Amino acid sequence: MSKELNFKQELTAAFGQPISENPTQAMVEAAYQHHGLDWRYLTIEVAQDGLEAAVAGARAMGFAGFNCTIPHKVKVIEYLDGLGESASLMGAVNCVVQRDGKLIGENTDGKGFVESLKELTNPEGKSVVMFGAGGAARAIGVEVALAGASSITVVNRSVERGEELTQLLNDRVPAEANFVSWDSTFNIPEGTDVVINATSIGLFPDVDARLNFNIDTLTEAMVVADVIPNPPQTNLVKDARAKGCKVIDGLGMLVNQGVIGIRYWTGVDPDPRVMRAALEEIFG
Ligand code: NDP
8 A cells, every 4th residue: 555545544534524625725724634733724715805804804813824816916915014025026925924913925836836846956056947927937936046046938928928027037036037939839948957837738627738849858857847736747747757857746836835834824844745645635
């Protein structure tokens, strides 16, 4: 019996009843259960015009913090007391932490990605090709640069978004960024160390979609990372494995941003294996 299976059994036993099907909630509460933390992580839908009241409610009820997602990641900043370094650089918050009665906005998406990357390679001095220029790409680009990557090539379909992210990276972080308009099949340049899919290509239900790049330009010396958590086994993940590359799937980033959030809120360093197992129960 595999170790993974043991984890699943442990999880089922720990819960004793079905866990929520919300992936982040299931993942975070699996960690709470595993570490004996008497905490709850709630999934609450907040309408766009209800954000200010929701933040005031979290404050009034003494929440240790919360995650926020699209469409609230930028707007929420108005209602907070301060920002951590990455959130301030990116202008977006996905994790709020109560510190000494103040609500501080952090961005853990990119940090979670870099933790996954560091399990396979040290980002320092690395040459990175990143597909995408949306929220995930922005978070990853900033953190990879802060972790020491020397160059980042942003490859994006929309020129405006691609150029905006490239300029942000050149202006605010210590990496050299350049933009390539993604209007034809892209060849990964020789000497690239890390290739990242930070687009939504491959996300359920479009699971057969493929990035338009020349697969023969991938070499086994490259680390290939995909942000897509559902399904984790994207075509990119499968193709890169077949080419002998080291691969990070989208669950790695999701788990590690959760690890950082739990650490911020509770002070406890949760076991990422328990959290990943909870996600695998859902995503397979
Ligand atoms: P955005 O909508 O902000 O950005 C989407 C990006 O994908 C843009 O660069 C867009 O290009 C590109 N894109 C989408 N479809 C296509 C296509 N058919 N061809 C070429 N480019 C395309 O989304 P986010 O950045 O917030 O999220 C991106 C993905 O990251 C999502 O799938 C999300 O699930 C995942 N994610 C995963 C996390 C994790 O923890 N694993 C955390 C956060 C996000 P253009 O600018 O041209 O429109």
